Structure formats: C-alpha cells, structure tokens
Amino acid sequence: MKFKPANKIQxxxxxGEFGGVNPSISDSSTYTFISAKTMADTFEGNTDGxxxxxxxxxxxxxxxxxxxAAMEGTETANVSASGMGAIxxxxxxxxxxxxxxxxSRTIYGGTYAFLKNFTPRLGIETTFVDITRLDVxxxxxxxxxxxxxxxxxxxxxxxxxxxxxxSDLAKKYNLKLVVDNTFSPLSISPIKLGADVVIxxxxxxxxxxxxxxxxxxxxxxxxxxDLRNVNSGASMLLGSTMDSLRASSVLKNMRTLHLRMxxxxxxxxxLADKFEADGLKTVYPGLESHPSHQLFKSMMNTExxxxxxxxxxxxxxxxxxxxxxxxxxxxxxxxxxxxxFYKTLFSAPGSSTSSExxxxxxxxxxxxxxxxxxxxxxxNDIARTYEIMKSCMKEVGVL
Ligand SMILES: *Cc1c(COP(=O)(O)O)cnc(C)c1O
Numbered sequence: 001m002k003f004k005p006a007n008k009i010q011x012x013x014x015x016g017e018f019g020g021v022n023p024s025i026s027d028s029s030t031y032t033f034i035s036a037k038t039m040a041d042t043f044e045g046n047t048d049g050x051x052x053x054x055x056x057x058x059x060x061x062x063x064x065x066x067x068x069a070a071m072e073g074t075e076t077a078n079v080s081a082s083g084m085g086a087i088x089x090x091x092x093x094x095x096x097x098x099x100x101x102x103x104s105r106t107i108y109g110g111t112y113a114f115l116k117n118f119t120p121r122l123g124i125e126t127t128f129v130d131i132t133r134l135d136v137x138x139x140x141x142x143x144x145x146x147x148x149x150x151x152x153x154x155x156x157x158x159x160x161x162x163x164x165x166x167s168d169l170a171k172k173y174n175l176k177l178v179v180d181n182t183f184s185p186l187s188i189s190p191i192k193l194g195a196d197v198v199i200x201x202x203x204x205x206x207x208x209x210x211x212x213x214x215x216x217x218x219x220x221x222x223x224x225x226d227l228r229n230v231n232s233g234a235s236m237l238l239g240s241t242m243d244s245l246r247a248s249s250v251l252k253n254m255r256t257l258h259l260r261m262x263x264x265x266x267x268x269x270x271l272a273d274k275f276e277a278d279g280l281k282t283v284y285p286g287l288e289s290h291p292s293h294q295l296f297k298s299m300m301n302t303e304x305x306x307x308x309x310x311x312x313x314x315x316x317x318x319x320x321x322x323x324x325x326x327x328x329x330x331x332x333x334x335x336x337x338x339x340x341f342y343k344t345l346f347s348a349p350g351s352s353t354s355s356e357x358x359x360x361x362x363x364x365x366x367x368x369x370x371x372x373x374x375x376x377x378x379x380n381d382i383a384r385t386y387e388i389m390k391s392c393m394k395e396v397g398v399l
Contacts, residue, residue, distance in 0.1 A: 002301070003073055003189050003192050003301065004301070005070075005071045005072070005073070005186050005189055005301060006071075006186060006257070006258035006304075008070035008071060008073070009067050009070050009071050009254065009255070009257075009258075010255075011070070012066060012067055012070055014063060022248070022251075022252065023059070023060065023063045023248070023251075024059075025060050025244055025245055025248045026051075026054075026058045026059040026060045026244045027244065027245075028054065028058075029053065029054045030052075030053050030054070031050070031051040031052060031053070033050070038050060039052070043230055045225060045228075045229060045230070052230075054241065054244065055236065055239055055241045056228060056230065056236060057228065058244045058247070059244070060244035060245075060247040060248045060251075061078075061079050061241075061242055061244060061247045063247070063248075063251055064079050064216075064242075064247040064248075064250055064251045064254075065077040065078055065079050065216065067251055067254055068200070068202075068206075068216045068218055068254075069218050071185070071186065071218075071257075072181070072189060072190070072191050072198045072218040073189055073191045073192055074191055074198065074218040074219055074220065075219070075220050075221045075224075076218075076219070076220075076221050076224045077216050077217060077218040077219070077224065078216065078217045078224045078227055078228060078235055079202070079214065079215065079216045079242045079247055079250075080214070080215040080216065080217070080235060080240045080241065080242055081213065081214065081215070081240045081241055081242050081243075082201070082203065082213040082214060082215050082240065083108075083110075083180075083182065083199070083200065083201025083202070083203055083204075083213070083214070083215040084110050084111070084114070084201075084215070084240075085215050085238075085240025086199045086200070086201070086215030086216055086217045086240075087110075087111055087114070087180065087199055087215070088114060088234075088238065088240075089217075089227055089233075089234030089235040089238050089240065090178060090197055090199060090217055090227070090234070091114075091115075091119070091124075091147065091149070091178070092119075092122075092234045092238070093223075093226060093227055093233070093234040093235075094146055094147050094176055094178070095119075095124050095146045095147055096122075096123075096124070097122060097123030097124065098123055098144060099123075099124060099125075099144050099145070099146045100124070100125050100126070100127070100142050100144040100145045100146065101115060101119075101124065101125070101126040101127070101145070101146065101147045101148075101149055102126075102127050102129060102137055102140045102141055102145055102147070102148050102149070102175075103115055103126050103127070103128055103129070103148075103149040103150070104128070104129065104130075104131035104149065104150040104151060104154060104159070104161065105128035105129060105130065105131070105361070105365055106131070106151075106154040106155070106156075106157045106159050106365055106367075107149070107150070107151055107154060107155065107180070108151065108155045108180065108182075108201075108353075109155075109349075109353050109354045109355065109356040109357060110356070111149075111180070112128075112354075112356055112357055113356040115128075115149075116128075116356075125144075127140045130365075131150045131154070131159065131161050131166075132159055132160070132161070132162070132291070132292065134162060134165045134166070134169065137166065137169060138169055141169070141173050141175070145173065145175055146175060146176065147175060147176050147177075147178055148166055148169065148170050148175055148176070148177050148178070149178045149180075150163075150166065150177075150178075150179055150180070151179070151180040151181070151182065151183065152179055152180070152181045152183065152184045152188045152190055152299075153183040153184045153188070153285060153296075153307060153309070154183075155182075155183060155349075155353070155354075156311060156349035156353065156354055156367065156371070156373045157283065157311070157365065157366060157367060158183075158283050158284065158285055158290070158309060158310070158311060159292065160285055160290075160292035160295050160296045160299075161179070162295055163177070163179060163188070163190050163193035163194060163195055163299060164193045164194050164299075166194075166195075167193060167194025167195060168194070170194075170196065171194075176196040176197060177194065177195045177196050177197075178195070178196065178197045178198075178199065179195040179197070179198050179199070180198075180199045180200070180201075181198050181199070181200055182199075182200050182201045182204050182205070183204075183205075183307055183309055183339075184300075184307050185200060185205050185206050185257060185261065186257060186258060186261050186301060186304040187261065187265070187300050187301055187304040187305065187306065187307055188296075188299050188300055188301070189301060191218070193299055196219065196220075196223075197217060197218070197219045197223065198217075198218040198219070199215065199216065199217055199218070200215065200216050200218075201213070201214070201215055202214035202215055202216055202250055203215070203338065203340075204338065204339045204340035204375075205257065205260065205261065205264070205308065205339065205340035206250070206253075206254055206257060206340070207249075207250045207253050207254070207340070208253050208256070208257065208260055208340050208341070208342070209253055209341070209342070210338060210340070210341045211249075212246055212249070212250070214242055214246065214247075214250055215240075215242075217235070258304070260342075260378060261304045261305070261307075261308070262303065262304060262305060263378045264305075264307065264308030264340075264375075264376055264377070264378065265286070265304060265305025265306055265307055265308060266305060266382070267308070267376045267377065267378070267379055267382040267385075268284060268286070268305075268306070268307065268308045268309065268310050268374075268376040269284070269286045269305060269306060270382045270383070270386065271310065271374075271376060271382065271385075271386055271389070272284035272286060272287050272310045273287070274386050274390075275310075275312055276289065278390070278393075278399055279399075280312045280313070280393075280398070280399070281312060281313040282310060282311070282312050283310060283311045283312075284306065284309075284310040284311075285306045285307065286305065286306030286307075308339070308340070308375055308376045308377075309339060309373065309374065309375055309376075310373075310374050310376065311371050311372060311373050311374065312371075312372055312374070312398075313368055313370050313371050313372075314370040314371075314372060314398045315370045315398070316369060316370045317348060317350070317351065317369040317370060319370055319396055319397060319398055320348045320369070320370045320371070320372050321348065322396040323372065323392060323393060323396045323398055324346050324347070324348065324372060326392045326395060326396055327344075327346065327389065327392050330388055330392060332344060332385060332388055332389055332392070333345055333346055333374075333377060334346075335347065337352055337353050338375070339375030340375060341375065341377060342377050342378045343377045344374060344375065344376050344377040344379070344385075345374070345375040345377075346372050346373065346374050346375075347372070347373055348369070348370075348371060348372055348373075349367060349371060349373050350362055350367055350368065350369050350371060351369075353373075354367060
C-alpha cells in the first residue's frame with residue numbers, strides 16, 4: 001500500500017486541556033510528581049507520559065515530534081533546537097572513538113564541517129564519497145564503519161541518494177543508514193525505503209516561515225530513548241532542546257506543509273523547464289536531463305512533486321552576484337541563505353553555505369563559482385515571475 005505522509009499528519013487529533021483545538025503549550029521547565037517513586041522511575045526512563053524536566057521532554061515537543069514521526073512513518077521522534085542540534089547528537093550517539101562514517105561528499109556545509117573538522121578530534125573518521133555510486137560507497141566501508149550518512153536530495157547540487165540501495169549495503173554490513181531529508185519532506189519517505197534514522201532541519205520547508213531554527217530526529221522508540229537517556233543520551237546531554245512555545249508554533253505551520261510543497265514543486269518545475277529551454281545549465285530533479293530523474297521518480301510520493309530547489313549556472317561569480325542583486329531589487333525574492341520560505345531565496349553556495357568545503361573539493365564535486373541555488377517560493381503567478389526573471393537575466397548577460 002502507498003504511504004500517505006500528509007494523511008498520517010492529518011489523522012492525528014489533539015485537544016488542549018480546556019477543549020482548545022490546539023494542544024495547550026507547556027510553559028514549564030520542570031514538573032511535579034505526586035509520588036517520589038514515580039520521579040525515580042522517570043529518571044530511569046521507565047514511566048510513559050510523565051515529564052521530568054524540559055531538556056528531556058515537554059508535552060509541546062512531544063506533540064510536534066508525534067506529527068513528524070507520523071509524516072516519516074517512524075515509531076517516534078525527538079525535536080531539537082536546530083537541524084545541527086539533531087544531526088550532531090545522532091552521529092555522536094551512533095559512532096565513537098576509533099569508529100568510522102561513510103558520508104556523501106555533497107552535504108550541508110555545517111554537517112560537512114562537523115565531520116571534516118570536529119569529529120576527528122573525538123577519534124571519529126569520515127570518508128566522503130560520491131553517494132550516487134553504490135560501488136564506491138561499498139568500497140569505503142571498513143570494519144570500523146558504523147554509519148552511512150547522506151541527504152535524500154543533496155545540498156546544494158541536488159544529487160539524489162539511492163536510499164533502497166544504500167539500505168541494502170547498510171544491512172549487509174550491519175550499519176545504520178542516516179538520511180537528512182530536509183530538501184524533500186513529504187516527497188520522499190526514507191524510512192519506507194529502508195533508512196534507519198531520518199533527520200530534518202525544521203528551519204526550512206517544514207516550518208516554512210523563516211522565523212526560527214529547529215530540527216528533528218525520527219526513528220525507533222529504542223533509538224530515541226537512547227538519545228534522551230539522562231545518563232548517556234547525546235540529545236539530553238548536549239542540550240540542544242527546542243523551546244515549547246516554538247514547538248507549538250512549528251506544529252501549526254506544519255499543517256499546511258502538503259499545500260506548500262505542492263506549490264513549491266509546481267513553481268520550481270515551471271521555472272526549471274523554462275530555464276532549460278532558454279539554454280541555461282539547470283539542475284532540477286524533475287527534469288529528464290537530471291542524472292537521477294528516474295531514481296527520484298521511483299522513490300517519490302508523486303503528488304508532492306520534485307521539490308522547490310533548483311540551481312542554475314551563470315558562468316561566473318560576478319554574473320551570479322549581479323543577477324541575484326537585480327532579482328532582489330525587482331522583488332523576485334531575497335538574496336539570503338536557507339530555504340522553504342514563501343518568497344524565493346537565492347544564494348551562491350560556493351561562497352556562502354558551502355564555503356566550509358575547500359575550493360578544490362568544490363570543483364571536484366561540480367560546485368562551480370557561478371552556481372545559484374534557488375529555493376522557489378509560493379508565487380501565485382509563476383509565469384509572471386519567470387518573465388521578470390528572464391528580463392533580469394538578459395540585463396546582466398546571463399541570457
Ligand atoms: C539547513 C540545513 C541543515 C542545518 O539545519 P539548521 O536548522 O540550520 O541547524 C542541515 N541539513 C540541511 C540539508 C540543511 O539544509
């Protein structure tokens with residue numbers, strides 16, 4: 001049977017304590033216990049439905065986690081203060097000194113910097129690979145490998161991971177497959193394809209209003225319990241906890257995610273088609289010319305489309321910068337990092353979000369200076385947007 005992630009979210013039902021149609025927000029850092037014994041049991045992690053202290057769990061955070069777990073089809077989820085606050089504890093929970101990670105080389109700049117510069121201090125080594133080549137991934141696995149790490153659709157090159165293929169490798173070598181699904185919420189359901197853990201930066205499409213950072217880890221109850229364990233849990237001990245007020249606000253925004261994703265995808269597909277027809281080097285997973293178009297198609301929940309992210313290559317950083325400044329002046333969007341906003345956002349990743357990656361490595365992976373990454377907005381009239389964009393491109397000599 002087909003997995004229907006948006007239905008799973010919609011089928012949840014909660015009421016506030018006075019019958020409010022939204023759950024009440026828990027405005028407390030600590031919780032009372034009638035019995036001292038229950039408090040002790042809660043410390044041990046043996047009591048369901050009891051809250052101890054808000055770095056551990058809060059009712060508001062659990063509501064949001066439940067909605068995200070429903071979306072990804074996992075037993076449960078743990079929300080965090082940022083996407084990095086979800087990624088770093090997961091990796092530190094699963095991998096220790098002397099152990100090894102095989103990671104895609106085209107990943108979010110912060111994740112790359114964490115694996116490249118930070119975790120070696122803790123004795124954790126990472127091999128960065130072309131994740132689209134399963135033979136290369138397999139050849140990089142050593143007896144110390146614990147995790148295969150990738151993004152379903154990678155930042156910023158929009159490479160697509162063969163999650164089922166990677167999952168087969170993970171099972172063969174007894175590894176965990178951890179997938180960052182930030183670029184493709186609803187479109188791709190990594191757990192259904194065999195991933196063990198799914199992470200999102202809620203900052204992007206899921207919250208969708210660029211007013212906060214947030215993150216989530218979706219996984220088994222056992223793994224989430226491990227992350228939250230008061231004695232050994234990386235989420236609990238590193239302390240990247242989301243605030244309850246914010247969890248409540250993200251949950252409300254999440255209810256329109258399915259509508260927004262459809263519109264982001266519709267608009268991005270429209271522009272990608274036009275740009276490519278105009279002769280621009282355009283990367284979008286929905287284009288037949290994308291090397292992983294068929295793979296994405298085979299994995300996707302069709303109704304949400306190929307997502308809102310696309311890139312074009314303008315040929316040089318100067319042209320990219322001129323175009324972005326002009327597009328902002330014409331109010332087509334904002335020259336800003338991040339993604340998933342109602343306005344189109346654009347940036348040149350080589351000199352911004354992926355600047356953690358050294359220049360030679362950028363070149364090797366095909367990240368050129370003139371690349372512009374677009375997060376296409378919710379424009380009501382994308383044909384009009386296209387006409388204005390095209391005139392900007394002509395003005396700066398990109399077309
Ligand atoms: C933004 C982003 C992150 C980091 O999330 P924050 O909320 O900024 O900490 C991780 N992965 C991907 C793919 C992202 O786009």
